[in-house]
Amino acid sequence: xxxxxxxxxxxxxxxxxxxxxxxxxxxxxxxxxxxxxxxxxxxxxxxxxxxxxxxxxxxxxxxxxxxxxxxxxxxxxxxxxxxxxxxxxxxxxxxxxxxxxxxxxxxxxxxxxxxxxxxxxxxxxxxxxxxxxxxxxxxxxxxxxxxxxxxxxxxxxxxxxxxxxxxxxxxxxxxxxxxxxxxxxxxxxxxxxxxxxxxxxxxxxxxxxxxxxxxxxxxxxxxxxxxxxxxxxxxxxxxxxxxxxxxxxxxxxxxxxxxxxxxxxxxxxxxxxxxxxxxxxxxxxxxxxxxxxxxxxxxxxxxxxxxxxxxxxxxxxxxxxxxxxxxxxxxxxxxxx
Amino acid sequence: xxxxxxxxxxxxxxxxxxxxxxxxxxxxxxxxxxxxxxxxxxxxxxxxxxxxxxxxxxxxxxxxxxxxxxxxxxxxxxxxxxxxxxxxxxxxxxxxxxxxxxxxxxxxxxxxxxxxxxxxxxxxxxxxxxxxxxxxxxxxxxxxxxxxxxxxxxxxxxxxxxxxxxxxxxxxxxxxxxxxxxxxxxxxxxxxxxxxxxxxxxxxxxxxxxxxxxxxxxxxxxxxxxxxxxxxxxxxxxxxxxxxxxxxxxxxxxxxxxxxxxxxxxxxxxxxxxxxxxxxxxxxxxxxxxxxxxxxxxxxxxxxxxxxxxxxxxxxxxxxxx
Numbered sequence: 001x002x003x004x005x006x007x008x009x010x011x012x013x014x015x016x017x018x019x020x021x022x023x024x025x026x027x028x029x030x031x032x033x034x035x036x037x038x039x040x041x042x043x044x045x046x047x048x049x050x051x052x053x054x055x056x057x058x059x060x061x062x063x064x065x066x067x068x069x070x071x072x073x074x075x076x077x078x079x080x081x082x083x084x085x086x087x088x089x090x091x092x093x094x095x096x097x098x099x100x101x102x103x104x105x106x107x108x109x110x111x112x113x114x115x116x117x118x119x120x121x122x123x124x125x126x127x128x129x130x131x132x133x134x135x136x137x138x139x140x141x142x143x144x145x146x147x148x149x150x151x152x153x154x155x156x157x158x159x160x161x162x163x164x165x166x167x168x169x170x171x172x173x174x175x176x177x178x179x180x181x182x183x184x185x186x187x188x189x190x191x192x193x194x195x196x197x198x199x200x201x202x203x204x205x206x207x208x209x210x211x212x213x214x215x216x217x218x219x220x221x222x223x224x225x226x227x228x229x230x231x232x233x234x235x236x237x238x239x240x241x242x243x244x245x246x247x248x249x250x251x252x253x254x255x256x257x258x259x260x261x262x263x264x265x266x267x268x269x270x271x272x273x274x275x276x277x278x279x280x281x282x283x284x285x286x287x288x289x290x291x292x293x294x295x296x297x298x299x300x301x302x303x304x305x306x307x308x309x310x311x312x313x314x315x316x317x318x319x320x321x322x323x324x325x326x327x328x329x330x331x332x333x334x335x336x337x
Numbered sequence: 338x339x340x341x342x343x344x345x346x347x348x349x350x351x352x353x354x355x356x357x358x359x360x361x362x363x364x365x366x367x368x369x370x371x372x373x374x375x376x377x378x379x380x381x382x383x384x385x386x387x388x389x390x391x392x393x394x395x396x397x398x399x400x401x402x403x404x405x406x407x408x409x410x411x412x413x414x415x416x417x418x419x420x421x422x423x424x425x426x427x428x429x430x431x432x433x434x435x436x437x438x439x440x441x442x443x444x445x446x447x448x449x450x451x452x453x454x455x456x457x458x459x460x461x462x463x464x465x466x467x468x469x470x471x472x473x474x475x476x477x478x479x480x481x482x483x484x485x486x487x488x489x490x491x492x493x494x495x496x497x498x499x500x501x502x503x504x505x506x507x508x509x510x511x512x513x514x515x516x517x518x519x520x521x522x523x524x525x526x527x528x529x530x531x532x533x534x535x536x537x538x539x540x541x542x543x544x545x546x547x548x549x550x551x552x553x554x555x556x557x558x559x560x561x562x563x564x565x566x567x568x569x570x571x572x573x574x575x576x577x578x579x580x581x582x583x584x585x586x587x588x589x590x591x592x593x594x595x596x597x598x599x600x601x602x603x604x605x606x607x608x609x610x611x612x613x614x615x616x617x618x619x620x621x622x623x624x625x626x627x628x629x630x631x632x633x634x635x636x637x638x639x640x641x642x643x644x645x646x647x648x649x650x651x652x653x654x655x656x657x658x659x
Contacts, residue, residue: 021415021490022444030441038429122425126486129389129419130442131411335391336382 027132031140032147039148044109052156055098060084060160062092064167081172082179082276084164095160096183096272099153100265103187104219106152107194110145112215113208114138114199115330120208125335138330142199142323149191157184175278178301183275189315190268194219196322203330226263230256246287257284264318267311274308283307341366342494342526343388347397350383350550357383359550360397365528367493370520372537373530375547381530382422384547385496388528389419402493415443418487422498422530424479428472432463432482435471436489443490450489457485461515477508484515495519497529501536513540569594572614574605575630576621586624590616604630 039045066089067080088094115138118124128134157180161172172180197218201211234256240249260266274280278298299307343365350358358380365371373381386392388399390410399406406413426435433454440450458464461481466474474482480500487495500516501509517540519525531537538544538558545555554561576583580598587596587607595608607617614633621628 022446022449024411024415024444025441027442030438034438034441038427121427122421122423123427125391125421126419126424126426126439126483127442128391129414129417129421130439131415131444131490132442133411335386 024131027130027136028140028143031127031132031136032143035141035144036147039110039144045148045152048106048109049152049155052099052102052152053159055102056095056156056159057163059092059095059098060163060167062089063087063094064164065089067168080168081164081170081176082278084160084168085180086276096276099156099187100269100272101223103153103191103268104194104223104265105216106149107145107191107196108198108212108215108219110148111142111195111198112202112212114141114145114202116202116206116208116211119206128335134331135327138199138203138327142195145195145199146188146192149195150188153184153187153191175301179275179278179304182301182305183272186268186271186275186312186315189312189319190264193264193315193319193322196319196326200322200326200329203326203333222263223265226266227260230259230263230266233259250287253284261311261314264315267314267318271308271311271315274304274311278304280304280307339366339368342402343371343528344400345384345388345397346400348384348387348394348399349396350380350387350392351395356550358387358394361550361552363545363552363555365494365526367526368520368524369542370516370527370529370540372541372544373528373547374532374534374537374544375530376532379532379547380550381547382498385419385498385528385530388496389414389417415490416492417494417496418490418492420480420483420487420495420497420500423502424483424486426471426474426479426482426486429470431468431470432458432474432478433467435482436486439486439489445489453489453491454485457488461485462511477504477512480504480508480512484512488519492525494526494528497527499531500529501531501533506536509536513537516540569608569610570612571634572607572609572617573630573632573634574607574617574621574628575603576605576626576628578621578624578626582624583621583626586620586626587617590620592616606634 063084063086066087067083085095088097113120115124118127118137127137161180165171194215198211198215201215202208205211205214234252238248238252238255240252244252261270270283274283278301281299305312341364343363345361345363348358348361348363349356361384363371363373363384373384375381383392387394388401388406390406390413393407401413402416404413426432427438430438433451436454436457437447437450440454445453454467455464458467461484463478463481463485466478471479471482480503484497484500487497495516497516500512504512513536516527516529520527520542529537529541534544541558543555543557544561545552547553554564556564574583574587578586583605584596584598587593587605590607590609590613592609592611592613593607594610595606597606598604599606607613612633614631618628618631
């Protein structure tokens with residue numbers, strides 16, 4: 001800061017006729033504010049909001065009906081409120097599984113044209129010739145995208161919680177609220193990964209359409225095909241025959257698990273399961289002996305956090321890597337086309 | 338001349354093996370309009386980006402308003418208004434909203450910014466269209482909005498890249514008159530780049546001819562013309578006489594080095610050390626040939642410009658040595 005004001009005073013001193021200039025706001029906040037206004041008025045925001053509201057309404061009605069159907073058994077079961085988010089019926093998938101599917105789409109929608117959109121409109125040279133640092137552009141855009149997505153996710157979650165309250169009449173316990181908040185936080189990290197990834201696409205690829213396609217392709221591969229691929233590769237490396245020993249079956253399962261965890265969508269799914277199903281005690285392969293005579297009980301929130309701490313850190317790391325790549329390649333790029 | 342606000346010393350930019358800007362020497366004073374003229378791809382935009390600190394020079398130094406743009410880009414960009422080549426705006430926003438964003442990036446408060454925007458839009462003749470979305474603007478309107486955008490920050494220096502490109506001649510004349518006013522009335526230093534010499538030469542105090550990254554000639558129009566007069570020159574002659582006879586007559590004049598015929602135009606091009614126009618007419622008359630057209634080339638800047646633009650690198654170097 002001292003250096004900056006020093007520069008400014010030197011600049012003013014060098015030319016007496018210079019007009020007085022107002023102090024600058026941090027550049028990224030100005031960029032973020034403009035981007036935020038653009039996003040909130042954009043068609044894509046409206047479409048995604050409606051889509052997620054439909055998901056919320058649809059799943060919460062199906063789930064609450066299912067819960068009511070078994071109300072007698074359900075009475076007194078801990079974590080009933082969370083079931084609103086996790087219960088799937090034959091016809092309607094659960095809220096969290098649909099959200100897990102749609103989160104990448106949210107991240108992609110608000111990032112795929114961040115930089116190449118400015119290039120296409122030829123506004124980039126004008127923007128970076130203003131008194132802001134070049135990273136202000138990418139930081140501001142990322143901040144604005146993340147804010148909008150957080151807004152969408154939080155309001156949709158509240159919608160489900162509110163509708164659930166009305167239909168079931170159950171009050172959430174403090175632990176359940178805390179679990180929901182932690183789940184939201186992990187969802188925000190997951191969405192940041194996709195936002196960073198699509199921003200990277202928008203820096204690296206000159207055309208917005210290409211960038212969107214690449215990002216959507218990555219989404220399909222990582223979300224839908226990753227588990228299949230992990231299984232195929234694991235079977236190839238550690239094949240399991242009909243007479244295989246327990247050790248072999250286990251080693252195959254562990255490898256499959258490890259491979260699947262390369263994909264951020266697996267990491268997020270596991271984290272979601274641990275946070276919203278307090279009964280989840282382990283992830284991955286479990287032998288019948290290990291569950292023998294186990295008393296069904298729930299984990300405390302701390303224990304759930306501990307269980308998926310590696311997954312959470314993995315997600316953060318992937319996000320940081322993606323954002324850093326986008327950042328560096330943008331800083332090194334030439335401004336002119 | 339007062340202290341220059343733009344100064345480039347041996348400014349060089351290389352992209353791999355390609356030298357986009359080669360040891361550029363440049364000075365622009367306050368209140369002066371300097372025209373950086375050259376064909377597309379000559380390195381004009383690269384030079385401008387270096388002056389703004391948007392590209393790092395490979396060698397040499399640039400100094401703008403007394404600061405090094407590579408080291409203090411923010412301080413430089415606060416005081417330099419820039420109109421990019423083929424300027425773009427956010428199409429979904431109105432002209433006023435686009436300028437408001439620029440004003441905010443420059444730290445202006447909303448009230449002050451709006452006042453300034455209104456004044457500037459009036460000056461560039463867009464007062465009526467200020468609440469229209471930019472997507473409805475014509476090319477000329479965008480260009481004028483771009484100039485208003487460059488002036489929002491009340492710069493000491495205006496750098497305008499191809500300010501007249503894509504506008505009709507009438508619009509271009511208006512824009513140029515406006516640029517002239519910026520330098521004369523507001524005391525700005527204006528650096529404008531163009532590949533349209535004819536269009537911009539009238540508003541430039543000084544011009545630099547920029548070809549393949551090299552500044553091959555620099556000075557006021559009068560200075561350049563004087564330089565040219567002492568140079569080897571080419572005279573165009575048109576005649577309806579028989580080709581051999583014309584050629585013989587032209588060659589007979591003393592001082593003539595070379596005579597050749599331009600296949601396309603049918604003009605005879607006579608190269609000589611000094612002005613031989615009178616002698617040529619006499620020789621033609623003596624041979625009984627009619628002279629339909631006679632003009633000394635390279636007298637006007639346009640000819641110089643055209644010559645350099647078509648010149649081979651070797652010729653361009655010779656030209657630079659003059």
